[in-house]
Amino acid sequence: MPYNKVTDKIITELESIVGVENVVTDQEKLEIYGGDEVPEAEWKHPPEVVVKPRNAREVSEVIKLANRELIPVTPRGAGTGLAAGAVPMLGGIVLTVENMNRILEIDKQNLFMVLEPGVTTGEVQKHAREEGFFYAGDPCSAESSFIGGNVATNAGGNKAVKYGTTSRYVYGLEVVLPTGEITTLGGKCVKDVTGYDLVHLMVGSEGTLGVITKIYLKLLPLPSYNAVLLVPFTDMRTAINIVPLIMTNGGIIPTSIEFMDNTCIRSAEEYLNRKLPFGDAGAYIIIEVEAYTESQLESDYETIGNICLENGGLEVFVGDNKSSQEKIWKARRYLAESLRVTSPVYCMEDIVVPVSGIPAVLEDIDNIAGKYNIKIANFGHAGDGNIHATLLKESMPDDTWYEVKEKVLEEVYASTHAHGGKLSGEHGIGAKRVKAMAKYLDPVQMQVIAAIKKALDPNLVLNPDKLVNVD
Ligand SMILES: Cc1cc2nc3c(=O)[nH]c(=O)nc-3n(C[C@H](O)[C@H](O)[C@H](O)COP(=O)(O)OP(=O)(O)OC[C@H]3O[C@@H](n4cnc5c(N)ncnc54)[C@H](O)[C@@H]3O)c2cc1C
Structure with a gap:
């Protein structure tokens, strides 16, 4: 699709819509809006202008202008995305x-x-807690990501094994459609089958079907007690085997079941500048449980601890207060930062398989890493089969890195697909995985996705070439 450039006249018009102070044209500042948390240069591109609307009406006017002038608009939250979804690869306007x-x-x-949409996830959690409630969404980026970005990517995170992903808590949305109309989908009704479920069509649409301007988020009663367990294992297969046992033999659904391999354990030690227990373990499993009574909590974590010890766990470390829990969680929560210290350039993947498939896929990944002589760190959400296989460039020359990365990804995706998995469990497709999705998703579904995109965005102005390429 041939798009037009942003002219001085258009900038003046944007200034009259959102106010001069809310339009950015300074080149240095534009660069900041030209990337997200994907570290590789190929997924960076500056916009021609950034606008910062204050309400749905201003969003609507910007989008109507973009349709009239045929200029691409890229919605942006906090820019913590890991799929280059908020990167304006074709220039134009960042909103x-x-x-x-x-x-x-x-x-x-x-x-x-x-x-x-611009409230940080951490603020949502904190505000809910202060009012005596609980917001169950908990991506590892909670301190910085926006709730609008979480909705647009259907963010998962640490608590998805028990509480599901963001979509479960979104009951209503005010959205500005790609043609500029403002509409409210759903609301506060717990049941609603009045027409198609358009709320959940928007959730996870990565800014390609509308700009989310208001969110109706469900809260839960606040669980009063929690504990965090750290369990080292000699190898990953033994570690992952305990996941179904906790639910079947133990009859417990923990809030979180996370895993990290030895490369991650070593990287966390380096980043946190402290020795971790059983630092040479093949895998760590981190389990969090929550309960409404102290006795229930104790009974649950004792049951889980015993299951771990009876099935290969080397030791069970229990964090039953804030500081010991934070100590355990830090090793896992700061893994993206830790790996960045180990290798400033890396490629973090987000494959997801049925839980029982994790060991086989990780074995494939180990073999692929050996074949191409590259280090791949693996961590993720064991309870929901979500593996963040992270390719580390380290000192590899740029040319070799691009070539090797492409081949490795190809084989990792093929293994995932062969084990009944999907390319992305939570980070989304963005610009980064468009080609791969077209290869692995059923062509019938690709046609449906393209038809929806065309129906809602006939001029293809809203986040074009993300998630799906439509001509
Ligand atoms: C250290 C770290 C840890 C992370 N951990 C997790 C994790 O545990 N789970 C997880 O799911 N993700 C995780 N992420 C990825 C990222 O934080 C999530 O994808 C998050 O939901 C993105 O929110 P954001 O506000 O930064 O969105 P952005 O990166 O700004 O945008 C992401 C996508 O959403 C669209 N978008 C943003 N706001 C809107 C809006 N208002 N309307 C329409 N479209 C919009 C953009 O166009 C883009 O396609 C992590 C990232 C980092 C850096």
Whole structure:
């Protein structure tokens, strides 16, 4: 699709819509909006202009202008994405929701938070807690990602094994469609089959079907007690085998079951500058349990601890207070940062397989790493089969890196597919995985996705060439 350039006249018009102070044209500042957390240069591209609307009406006017002038618009949250979804690969306008950051309502009778998309996830969690409630979404990026970005990517995270992903808590959305109309989908009703489920069509649509300007988020009662267990194992297969046992033999669904391999353990030790227990273990499993009574909590973590010890766990370390829990979680939560110290350039993947398939896929990944002589660190959400295989460039020359990375990804995706898995469990497709998705998703589904995109965005102005390429 041939798009037009942003002219001085268009910039003046944008200034009259959102205010001069909310339009960025300074080249240095534009660079900041030209990337997300994908570290590789090929997934960076600056926009021609950034706009920071304050409400849905301003978003709508910007999008109508973009349709009239045929200019691509890339919605942006906090830019913590790991798929280059918020990167304006074709230039044009970046529309950031950073000025739309108000919590509008806590509805204590219906247990809802109504808020704008630019509130950080951490603020959502904190605010809910202060009001005596619980927001169950918990991506590792919670301190910096926006709730709008979480909705747009259907973010998962540490608590998905028990509480599911962001979509489970989204009951309503105000959205500006790619042609500029403003509409509210769903709301506070717990049941709603009045037409297609358009709320959940928008959730995970990665800014390709609409700009989310208001969110109706379901809250839960706050669980009062929690404990975190760290269990080292000699090898990954033994470690992963305990996941179904906790649920079947133990009858418990933990809040989190995370895993990290030895490369990750070593990297965390280096980043945190402290020795971790059983630092030469083949794998760590981190388990969090929550309960509404102290006795239930103790009984649950004792059951889980015993299952681990009876099935190859080398030791069970229990964090039953804030500081010991934080010590355990830090090793896992800061893994992206740790790996960045080990290798500033890396490629973090997000494959997902049925839980029982994790060991086989990890064995394939080990073999692929050996074949191409590259280090691949593996960690992720064991409870939901989500593996963040992370290719480390280390000192590999640039040319070799690009060539090797492509071949490795090809084989990793093929193994994932062969084990009944998918390319992305939570980070999304963005710009980074468009070609791979077209290769591995059923062509019938690709046609449906393209038809939906064309129907809602006939001029293809909203985040074009992300998730799906449509001509
Ligand atoms: C250290 C680290 C840990 C992470 N851990 C997790 C994790 O545990 N689980 C997980 O799922 N992800 C994780 N991520 C990835 C990332 O944080 C999530 O994808 C997050 O949801 C992105 O939110 P954001 O506000 O930064 O969105 P952005 O990166 O700005 O945008 C992401 C996508 O959403 C679209 N978008 C953003 N806001 C809107 C809006 N208001 N309307 C329409 N479209 C919009 C963009 O166009 C883009 O396609 C992690 C990232 C890092 C760096």
